[in-house]
Amino acid sequence: MLNKKDSIAFFRDRCKQHNLSMTPQRMAIYQELIKSKSHPDADDIFRRIRNIFPDISLDTVYRTLSKFTEIGAVHIVEGYGEAKRYDPDTNNHHHFRCRECNKIVDFQNKSYDNLSIPRAFQKNFKVTNIKIILEGTCDKCIKKS
Ligand SMILES: [Zn+2]
Ligand SMILES: [Zn+2]
Numbered sequence: 001m002l003n004k005k006d007s008i009a010f011f012r013d014r015c016k017q018h019n020l021s022m023t024p025q026r027m028a029i030y031q032e033l034i035k036s037k038s039h040p041d042a043d044d045i046f047r048r049i050r051n052i053f054p055d056i057s058l059d060t061v062y063r064t065l066s067k068f069t070e071i072g073a074v075h076i077v078e079g080y081g082e083a084k085r086y087d088p089d090t091n092n093h094h095h096f097r098c099r100e101c102n103k104i105v106d107f108q109n110k111s112y113d114n115l116s117i118p119r120a121f122q123k124n125f126k127v128t129n130i131k132i133i134l135e136g137t138c139d140k141c142i143k144k145s
Contacts, residue, residue, distance in 0.1 A: 002089050007034045010090075011073050018071040029051050029064050033074060033088040039095075039104040041083040077104060078133065094131060098138035105138070 011030050015022050032048050033040065040048075048063045065086055068074045077085040077095065085104065094112055096105045112132045121127060139145075 002034055004034060007088060013069045014073040020067065020071060024051055025049075025056065025060070026064055026068075029061065030073070030088070031069065033086055036105075038108050039077050039087050043083065043118045045086075045101075078131070092129065092131075094133070096136070096138070098141055099135055100137055100144075101143035103138055103140075133141040 008030070012022065014020075015026075020026070028051055029045060032045050032053065036044065036048075036050060037073055038044075042058065042062045044063055045065065046056070046058045049056055049061060065074070065084075069076055069086070073088075075087045075090055077087050079085060082102075089106060092113060093106050096107060098105075099105070109132070115130055115132075117127050
């Protein structure tokens with residue numbers, strides 16, 4: 001789980017390492033990302049950030065988010081051809097995705113982390129990360145139906 005203070009320290013560190021200057025806009029976009037628990041897309045961030053920076057363009061938000069991805073400060077959630085979703089939690093964790101409302105929820109699971117790699121991959125591939133995606137209907141959507 002993300003801790004705000006640690007995340008910001010991590011973000012500062014990433015920016016410094018990659019000579020990316022820490023502008024108020026960038027900081028605000030990053031903070032919006034860590035505030036949101038739902039893995040927002042650029043449009044979500046844009047709508048929220050406009051309250052603070054009325055002149056900001058969607059394009060700037062896009063470019064900022066892809067810069068963050070480039071320097072490893074955020075990850076892109078594996079998608080299905082829809083808008084890119086961003087994840088500020090770069091630690092190993094897994095996702096539940098609701099097919100109804102598209103919400104993505106983080107979770108930790110030790111036995112998933114330690115799944116064995118299929119033999120076909122063991123030989124010639126190097127697996128560096130295991131990410132499990134559970135799909136279905138979330139609690140809120142179940143209640144609604
Ligand atoms: Zn749902
Ligand atoms: Zn996540």
